[in-house]
Every structure is written in structure tokens, then in C-alpha cells.
Amino acid sequence: MPVRDAKLLILCKTYPSPSGKYAETSCVAGMDENGNLVRLFPVPFRMITKEQQFKKWQWIEAKVDTARADHRPESLNIKVDTIEGGEEVSTRREWAERRELLQKIKLFTHFDEIEIERLTADRSLALLKPSRIVGLDVVPVAKPEWTKEEINKLEQQQRQGGLFDEAEKSSVRTLRKLPYDFYYRYECESESGVLLHRHKIVDWEIGALFWNCRKHNRDNWESAFRSQLMESLPSRDLMLLMGNIHRFPDQWLIISLIYPPTQVHGSLF
Numbered sequence: 001m002p003v004r005d006a007k008l009l010i011l012c013k014t015y016p017s018p019s020g021k022y023a024e025t026s027c028v029a030g031m032d033e034n035g036n037l038v039r040l041f042p043v044p045f046r047m048i049t050k051e052q053q054f055k056k057w058q059w060i061e062a063k064v065d066t067a068r069a070d071h072r073p074e075s076l077n078i079k080v081d082t083i084e085g086g087e088e089v090s091t092r093r094e095w096a097e098r099r100e101l102l103q104k105i106k107l108f109t110h111f112d113e114i115e116i117e118r119l120t121a122d123r124s125l126a127l128l129k130p131s132r133i134v135g136l137d138v139v140p141v142a143k144p145e146w147t148k149e150e151i152n153k154l155e156q157q158q159r160q161g162g163l164f165d166e167a168e169k170s171s172v173r174t175l176r177k178l179p180y181d182f183y184y185r186y187e188c189e190s191e192s193g194v195l196l197h198r199h200k201i202v203d204w205e206i207g208a209l210f211w212n213c214r215k216h217n218r219d220n221w222e223s224a225f226r227s228q229l230m231e232s233l234p235s236r237d238l239m240l241l242m243g244n245i246h247r248f249p250d251q252w253l254i255i256s257l258i259y260p261p262t263q264v265h266g267s268l269f
Contacts, residue, residue: 003065008032009101010058012241012256015207016046016175018153026204027255029125029243035104037125040078041067052083057098059086070246072124095260110188111197114242124244130186133234134196136226137183144179178207184254201254233259
């Protein structure tokens with residue numbers, strides 16, 4: 001498919017990871033105006049100019065084309081230097097505008113249905129509403145510091161020319177590695193009974209929450225962190241934006257948490 005203009009609503013930015021080609025990249029996902037989920041690559045978010053950075057729940061316009069190295073149907077290559085930020089979708093009236101947009105996306109209530117669509121239709125992005133969040137696993141990573149190879153990747157754009165503005169490159173601090181992995185355990189109800197699932201959370205917001213909790217609560221960071229993930233968010237209409245891994249398509253991650261306030265009356269939307 002040739003390069004085309006696209007208007008997209010950002011729903012996801014994952015915590016950045018080192019990249020040999022782009023220093024660091026985030027998985028960015030969103031939806032088009034018809035509710036089709038899309039994945040954008042490459043987005044070395046912290047290293048692009050401020051004018052081309054964007055927020056979750058912000059519309060952007062950019063030139064895109066079909067990803068060549070990623071055959072998942074939702075994946076698009078984005079021309080970073082064409083990104084133009086648009087309006088942010090309001091949270092007013094209990095997320096009324098956001099809920100209207102979310103209505104356009106197919107909502108799954110069983111993870112197994114997502115996996116069936118992966119096998120039959122190559123689906124690699126999906127919005128899931130589990131019946132209950134059961135637990136949060138906080139697991140120390142095997143190597144809490146970047147390896148030398150990873151550091152070289154993270155620092156390469158400061159050492160050489162590239163896609164990004166020189167003033168911006170010099171101001172970017174080295175990415176901090178998360179010393180823990182975070183996993184939600186959750187239940188989905190089905191005709192065969194209640195099924196338990198466990199998936200890693202890679203949402204950038206959750207990484208930022210960890211650093212904030214550790215900064216303000218020091219040794220008691222985990223209590224504050226768990227309060228948000230196990231009390232505050234599950235008390236809302238929490239939905240999980242799921243994305244699979246390119247090289248291991250049967251492995252799924254929670255790439256974004258979407259949490260409208262709970263509505264006392266009426267349907268989810």
C-alpha cells in the first residue's frame with residue numbers, strides 16, 4: 001500500500017526499550033476514525049522533537065504506509081517527521097466523548113476469543129474487558145541494570161547524526177530500566193466456567209507510576225503502587241488493550257490500561 005495520510009487516536013505508549021536502529025523505541029497503538037486498531041512503528045518517542053510528541057488520548061495526523069518487516073495486519077510504518085498533534089479527547093461528563101469512540105472498537109470479554117481471532121484472522125491487537133482482576137505480581141528482573149550493549153544502543157543517537165533535532169538529542173536523559181516486571185492476573189467468564197489468565201503490563205503509564213511511587217514513598221512504594229493497580233483502577237470500568245509479540249505471536253502483553261469511570265446505570269458505554 002502506498003504512503004497515505006492518516007488521522008489516528010493514540011491509545012497506547014509502552015515503556016521504551018533499547019533499539020539497535022533507533023536507540024530506543026516504544027510500541028504505540030491507537031485507532032482510526034472507524035475504530036480500527038493500528039500499531040505504529042518506529043516511534044523513538046523521547047528523542048523526537050517536542051512538536052511531534054503526543055499524548056495518550058490525543059489525535060494525530062501523519063503519513064503512514066504498510067509495515068514491511070512486520071506482517072501483522074494492524075502494523076503501520078509512520079513517517080515520524082510528518083506527525084502533527086491534534087486535539088486531546090476530553091474526560092468531561094464521565095468520559096462521554098471517549099466512551100463514544102471506544103464503542104467503535106470490538107470489545108472482547110474472553111481472552112480465548114482473542115486468541116481464536118489471532119489464529120483465524122491474524123488479529124494482533126484487541127480490547128479486552130475481564131470480569132475481575134485477581135492479583136498483581138511484582139517480579140524482580142534478572143538484570144536490573146542495562147547491559148553494555150543496551151547502553152550503547154540507548155546512547156547512540158547522542159553520538160551520531162540521525163532523524164532527530166540536535167538540541168533535543170542532547171537533552172534526553174538515558175532511559176531508566178524498570179527493575180521489576182508487572183503482571184495482572186485476571187478472570188474471564190465463559191460457557192465452560194471462569195478462566196484465569198496472567199499477562200505482563202508494559203504500559204508506559206505504569207512504568208511512570210512505579211517511579212513516582214518509589215520517589216514519594218521510598219521503601220513503601222509497593223503499597224502505594226498496589227493500591228493504584230489493585231484498588232483504584234479495578235474500581236473503574238477497566239479494560240486491557242492487548243497486543244502480541246511480533247516474533248512470538250502466541251504471546252500477548254497488556255500494552256495499555258483504559259479505565260473509564262464506572263457507570264452506575266446503563267451499559268458499559
